[in-house]
Amino acid sequence: MPPPLVTERLRLLPYSVVTDAQLDGLVTAWDDPEVWRYVGAGRDSFSRADLDRAMRRAGEHLRDELIVVRTGDGVVIGVCGLYPARLDGVETGEIELGYRFGRAFWGQGYGAEAASAVMRWAVQEQGVTSLVSNIQEPNIASRKIVERLGFAVREKRPMALDPARVELRYAWQAPASG
Numbered sequence: 001m002p003p004p005l006v007t008e009r010l011r012l013l014p015y016s017v018v019t020d021a022q023l024d025g026l027v028t029a030w031d032d033p034e035v036w037r038y039v040g041a042g043r044d045s046f047s048r049a050d051l052d053r054a055m056r057r058a059g060e061h062l063r064d065e066l067i068v069v070r071t072g073d074g075v076v077i078g079v080c081g082l083y084p085a086r087l088d089g090v091e092t093g094e095i096e097l098g099y100r101f102g103r104a105f106w107g108q109g110y111g112a113e114a115a116s117a118v119m120r121w122a123v124q125e126q127g128v129t130s131l132v133s134n135i136q137e138p139n140i141a142s143r144k145i146v147e148r149l150g151f152a153v154r155e156k157r158p159m160a161l162d163p164a165r166v167e168l169r170y171a172w173q174a175p176a177s178g
């Protein structure tokens, strides 16, 4: 399990230390169709029951997802972490870098700040040598985050759940040592 990670403006907390009020903050941030626009086939709303169900389903995978809190005011802005990668719903055995923030917090560099902290932890503390990120093509902010971190597109494909949606499959590989 990752320890709390600290960046210039953020604290990234494991679920084991997150309060109920912070989970409610996450629901508030995510109860917005715009947040889900490029996540799967999208969704119209998000409730505390949805969060509880997602947490139950994620089970032990939640250990590598961190709740992102803004240090200045303690507001929960979203999550960032490592996930089992899936292709058309089936786990591929790869590790995916992912993040999801409330719309009020977009465009302020928080996504890049959180993602680089999680990737640094994964590589330096966990010995991770490859990561993937599957991103729907129009999700430019998300694409920029992983491109800055050195990911490159390895495949472009229509999504099985909705072939009108095109997914870019990004991958990062640690440079060979020695």
Ligand SMILES: CC(C)(COP(=O)(O)OP(=O)(O)OC[C@H]1O[C@@H](n2cnc3c(N)ncnc32)[C@H](O)[C@@H]1OP(=O)(O)O)[C@@H](O)C(=O)NCCC(=O)NCCS
Binding pocket: 034, 035, 036, 038, 039, 078, 099, 100, 101, 102, 105, 106, 107, 108, 109, 110, 111, 112, 113, 134, 135, 136, 139, 140, 141, 142, 144, 145, 148
């Ligand atoms: C994707 C997401 C995490 C980006 O977070 P963010 O905090 O807004 O991103 P940042 O402010 O760090 O910006 C990252 C880059 O995207 C750019 N950017 C931000 N918003 C943008 C937009 N709407 N259009 C184009 N570029 C944008 C920034 O300028 C920055 O570019 P740079 O690397 O050239 O400086 C956020 O939009 C989000 O949570 N979206 C909903 C959930 C989601 O789509 N998750 C990802 C699924 S793959």
